[in-house]
Amino acid sequence: MRGRVQGVDVIARDWIGLMVEVVESPNEYEIGLKGEVVDETQNTLRIMTEKGLKIVVKKKRTFRVWYGDKIMRIKGDLISYRPEERIKKGLVMLKRAKGVRI
Amino acid sequence: MKGLPPSLRSRKRYIAFRIIAEKEVDERSLSRALTDSMMSLFGECFTAGSGIRLEYFDGQKGIIRCHREALEKVVVAFTLIDRVGEVRVIPLTIGVSGTIKRCKRKYLEV
Amino acid sequence: MYDFLRFVPENLMDLGFKSYIFMLEKPGICGGVVVKAENPDDLRKKLRKVRKNIIVGVTGNEAVCREAVMRRKVDLILDSDNRQLDYATIKLAAEKDVAIELSLAKFIRNKGLSRMQLFERLCDEVRVIKKFDVPFVVTTAAENVYEMRTRRQVENFFSFFGCEIVKARQHATRLVRKYYDTRFIMDGFEIEAELEADVKKKG
Numbered sequence: 265m266r267g268r269v270q271g272v273d274v275i276a277r278d279w280i281g282l283m284v285e286v287v288e289s290p291n292e293y294e295i296g297l298k299g300e301v302v303d304e305t306q307n308t309l310r311i312m313t314e315k316g317l318k319i320v321v322k323k324k325r326t327f328r329v330w331y332g333d334k335i336m337r338i339k340g341d342l343i344s345y346r347p348e349e350r351i352k353k354g355l356v357m358l359k360r361a362k363g364v365r366i
Numbered sequence: 367m368k369g370l371p372p373s374l375r376s377r378k379r380y381i382a383f384r385i386i387a388e389k390e391v392d393e394r395s396l397s398r399a400l401t402d403s404m405m406s407l408f409g410e411c412f413t414a415g416s417g418i419r420l421e422y423f424d425g426q427k428g429i430i431r432c433h434r435e436a437l438e439k440v441v442v443a444f445t446l447i448d449r450v451g452e453v454r455v456i457p458l459t460i461g462v463s464g465t466i467k468r469c470k471r472k473y474l475e476v
Numbered sequence: 477m478y479d480f481l482r483f484v485p486e487n488l489m490d491l492g493f494k495s496y497i498f499m500l501e502k503p504g505i506c507g508g509v510v511v512k513a514e515n516p517d518d519l520r521k522k523l524r525k526v527r528k529n530i531i532v533g534v535t536g537n538e539a540v541c542r543e544a545v546m547r548r549k550v551d552l553i554l555d556s557d558n559r560q561l562d563y564a565t566i567k568l569a570a571e572k573d574v575a576i577e578l579s580l581a582k583f584i585r586n587k588g589l590s591r592m593q594l595f596e597r598l599c600d601e602v603r604v605i606k607k608f609d610v611p612f613v614v615t616t617a618a619e620n621v622y623e624m625r626t627r628r629q630v631e632n633f634f635s636f637f638g639c640e641i642v643k644a645r646q647h648a649t650r651l652v653r654k655y656y657d658t659r660f661i662m663d664g665f666e667i668e669a670e671l672e673a674d675v676k677k678k679g
Binding site: 269271272275326328330333334335336337338339341342357358361362 | 548551573654658661662663664665666667668669670671
């Protein structure tokens, strides 16, 4: 039975400062990129990896995110909004999804 | 299904026909004979896609409605009717049209 | 792939399904609840009594189905012999994320002319479902043991009428995970692991 889940608000906030790893991508060289998000635009994430600054497109990728005390797996299509817009849009998205309580 | 937009509705054809029989044939039994003929010939599955229906019948002449894709099948099934209920009949198709109005004007009047 | 049954069989056979969901009028341990309604008002009244966190299926006539699609609690529009959906209802189901059930049992139960009409209705529904990418599930919806079939039979039957089986599988899994998997949050968003142990160690 589902109850209140902590940390689902990760899709309703900006990702700057979070640890991110690319899990799935049409570009196989991107898979495995891991690091801290430095900057974010509507369509891309700038990730500071060990090999330097990498820009990864959000759409059609799946990301693994360390947020709070959880590791989450999120499709990039869900977060492809501008970071400041996403606070509002993400909350609406969570509200509309059935069976989710925030 | 109700409320389909015009682009999704199936295209229809109207078949004008004439029936020659010794006794009078009523609308309901003719419609029954038509679906029975269709079912025995093509089965439930194909009859489902034919949209077959007796649109109007005045005792001698009438109109059958069907979907455009199933037109040939319906004509074949109609040709194979030999009796309606107990009455022996000769079914004759006169022509096919795209609207009821045209069908009536072209084949059934005069 | 999950199957939705309307009864609890005494001994479950292995028919290739991953699991079964029992849609009963009185909710059991694992499964969903069926709400039967005569009219929209009746439906609203009955839905109020249904508790949360359970798969809710609705059966009824055209008006009931139309109302059910708009209700937040409803997850599934169940199939029955005299179910009729109109174009607007199916279109709305896609928007509101309500799944439509296509069942095999009603084709086994009926014969002749009535079955022909059911085929006609099925073809129409499938066409609209494809157009709007509506969530749908293909099931046996068996009411007794003799209406149960294997997974492959069900899938072959519906793919013959043009259903995209892969999508049906996805929708069924999603519907079940929504309620019985705590790690699933929404499409493309799930929790992989919790780090509580690590945090405690550090603390």
